[in-house]
Amino acid sequence: MAETVLENSAAKAGGSDDSHYVIPPPALPALPVRGSDRRFPIHRIYCVGRNYAAHAIEMGHDPDREPPFFFQKNPDTVVGDGETIPYPDKTGDVHHEVELVVALSAGGKDIPVERALSHVYGYAVGLDLTRRDLQGEAKKMGRPWEVGKAFDFSAPCSEVVPAADIGHPGRGAIWLEVGNERRQDGDLEQMIWKVPEVIATLSGLFTLAPGDLIYSGTPAGVGAVERGDRLHGAVAGVGEITIQVA
Ligand code: MN
Numbered sequence: 001m002a003e004t005v006l007e008n009s010a011a012k013a014g015g016s017d018d019s020h021y022v023i024p025p026p027a028l029p030a031l032p033v034r035g036s037d038r039r040f041p042i043h044r045i046y047c048v049g050r051n052y053a054a055h056a057i058e059m060g061h062d063p064d065r066e067p068p069f070f071f072q073k074n075p076d077t078v079v080g081d082g083e084t085i086p087y088p089d090k091t092g093d094v095h096h097e098v099e100l101v102v103a104l105s106a107g108g109k110d111i112p113v114e115r116a117l118s119h120v121y122g123y124a125v126g127l128d129l130t131r132r133d134l135q136g137e138a139k140k141m142g143r144p145w146e147v148g149k150a151f152d153f154s155a156p157c158s159e160v161v162p163a164a165d166i167g168h169p170g171r172g173a174i175w176l177e178v179g180n181e182r183r184q185d186g187d188l189e190q191m192i193w194k195v196p197e198v199i200a201t202l203s204g205l206f207t208l209a210p211g212d213l214i215y216s217g218t219p220a221g222v223g224a225v226e227r228g229d230r231l232h233g234a235v236a237g238v239g240e241i242t243i244q245v246a
Contacts, residue, residue: 029075031103031124032159034239040103040121040160042075043211047099047128047149048198051217052190058220068193068217070202071145073128077155078213084244085153087227091131094225097218098176098184098233100169101126102195103160107208116196119208122163125233125241127156127176128215129225156231157213158241170194172236174219178229186219188235193217 018024030039048070050056053063079085088094105121128149135148171189175182193201198216202208225231225245234240 026076029078031078031080031157033122034159034161035165036162041211042078042213043209044206045073045075045077045155045213045215046202046206047071047073047215048193048217051192051198052186052219053192054186054190054220055218055222056192058222063192068198070205071149073150073155073215075213077150077152079153079156079243081156081158081241081243083156084246085156086246087225088129088131088151088153090147091133093131093133095130095132095222096176096178096183096225096231096233097128097130097222098174098235099126099128099215099218100124100174100188100195100235100238101157101160102199102214102216104199104208104212104214105210107203107210107212109203109207111200111203111208113196113200116199116203117163117168119199120163120168120195121210122160123166123169123235123238124160124213125158125235125239126213126215127231127233127241127243128218129154129156130222132224155215156241156243158239161239166237168195169235169237172238174233174235176221176231176233178223178225178231183223184219184221184233186221190219191217 056063176184
């Protein structure tokens with residue numbers, strides 16, 4: 001796992017004493033914050049599925065009939081901007097999904113839509129890497145999605161940009177290039193559930209907490225990642241991320 005992400009270990013961050021534990025406590029995953037030498041600590045990672053109509057259609061679903069839904073990745077699957085990741089194991093069909101990531105500074109249950117944005121610390125650009133073949137098998141068999149979604153290095157994420165600096169982007173280009181080829185090209189305003197609705201709905205299902213990241217769904221154009229590919233994603237007004245696949 002990338003040292004840039006994990007160097008801020010729980011022991012260092014909290015000043016806790018390792019001798020309280022039978023094994024060394026796991027490191028606390030964290031992301032850099034633009035304009036700060038302090039980092040954003042990651043609690044949980046929630047992801048929204050099929051939150052752009054065109055992507056729902058390309059995956060064979062009817063966005064008018066099936067509302068978006070949620071799944072999770074593990075915090076230690078985050079990889080920082082500029083890192084090189086291995087091609088994932090046990091798959092021959094890894095897909096890229098570029099997404100706006102929402103970073104929460106406050107949590108709670110049943111957060112009203114109109115107060116949702118006050119819980120946001122900032123935003124980032126993320127990649128929801130997917131072992132599409134294993135996900136497809138899981139769908140077909142009615143099995144959980146973790147093997148398709150929550151594998152090692154599956155959640156690359158850029159630095160976090162404070163909402164205090166950029167506001168709350170509701171529209172703007174979101175795109176991904178593989179090498180020099182533009183693969184995904186959408187706009188945040190195409191989201192079926194906007195960020196406040198995502199937070200409100202999610203907080204009815206889970207108690208949200210400071211440090212939660214929400215990958216808010218991907219526009220159309222998802223496709224295969226090959227060994228040696230360079231992935232370059234961006235959200236206008238938020239930032240960019242570049243990941244090299246070994
Ligand atoms: Mn996704």
